[in-house]
Amino acid sequence: MSVCSDVHVIDTLRGGDVYGVALLNDKLYVLRVREFDHDTWFGFDIYFTKNGTWQLEKMMTVAGQDLRDVASSAVHQCLFVCDFSAKSVLKLGLDVEVVKSWSVDEAPVGVSVVPDTDSCRVLITSGESNTLLVLDCESGQCLPFIALPEDVQLPRHAILLSGKELMVSHGEHGENRVCKMRSDGGVLCSFDDVKLPCQMAVDKDGFVFVADCWNERVVLLSPTLEFIREIKDLGDTPRRLCLDHFHRMKLRLYVGLDDKLSVVEL
Numbered sequence: 001m002s003v004c005s006d007v008h009v010i011d012t013l014r015g016g017d018v019y020g021v022a023l024l025n026d027k028l029y030v031l032r033v034r035e036f037d038h039d040t041w042f043g044f045d046i047y048f049t050k051n052g053t054w055q056l057e058k059m060m061t062v063a064g065q066d067l068r069d070v071a072s073s074a075v076h077q078c079l080f081v082c083d084f085s086a087k088s089v090l091k092l093g094l095d096v097e098v099v100k101s102w103s104v105d106e107a108p109v110g111v112s113v114v115p116d117t118d119s120c121r122v123l124i125t126s127g128e129s130n131t132l133l134v135l136d137c138e139s140g141q142c143l144p145f146i147a148l149p150e151d152v153q154l155p156r157h158a159i160l161l162s163g164k165e166l167m168v169s170h171g172e173h174g175e176n177r178v179c180k181m182r183s184d185g186g187v188l189c190s191f192d193d194v195k196l197p198c199q200m201a202v203d204k205d206g207f208v209f210v211a212d213c214w215n216e217r218v219v220l221l222s223p224t225l226e227f228i229r230e231i232k233d234l235g236d237t238p239r240r241l242c243l244d245h246f247h248r249m250k251l252r253l254y255v256g257l258d259d260k261l262s263v264v265e266l
Helices: none
Strands: 008-014 017-024 027-036 039-050 053-061 067-073 078-083 088-092 098-103 108-113 121-126 131-136 142-147 155-160 166-170 177-181 187-191 197-202 208-212 217-221 227-231 240-244 252-256 260-265
Touching (some): 017 252, 017 260, 108 155, 166 197, 177 197, 197 240, 208 252
Parallel strands (some): 017 067, 067 108, 155 197
Antiparallel strands (some): 017 027, 027 039, 039 053, 067 078, 078 088, 108 121, 131 142, 155 166, 166 177, 177 187, 197 208, 208 217, 217 227, 240 252, 252 260
């Protein structure tokens, strides 16, 4: 990929706190949380493209207690959502109706789809331990995938790469890092100039975008986690990322913030 020397915010989608972003079938699914008096609403704003811009198609409520993250599977035509308080992962259809719900024993904070497999599996980041879990969506079994090293505490998001390495963001009050790891848990390389790194997005060439929440920026790292550049002035506390590089001449990065979603063209 290019070094992304030109960065433009081309759209801003408002409507509530962003807790997850996913693309599926040329539609944009934005998981939002809205406060109404004493009630909390969880659901999706679903957008479609018209004349090169995103237009709101509909808002759909999702039955859940505390929804935290979303990942999409083009192969299986569905969405996966973490329910933190219920300690479960939900499988949603394209209309975001709950198709299945699986207990995962630990409160999930992050989810990503395991690549290059015929079976339907998702990798789950727990908010209660430093063990990553893998959920087999056909059998419903949720098993420990890997115990992270002791110095990799409070994982926020994990991605299993096509080469079977792991990308993990972790930390809050102590050490904050993004780590690239072997499948046995050994750290290959890391980047520590971050404060509360949240969601990551990895492009097809292995470059890594990181939502560096408390530094109020997105960081672009090389496949070996060397700093390339930062993207700032997007808004307060970026937490969620989604990368679209399949259907456009330029990359588009969707950055979820406290009260809006910024669409950035790279």
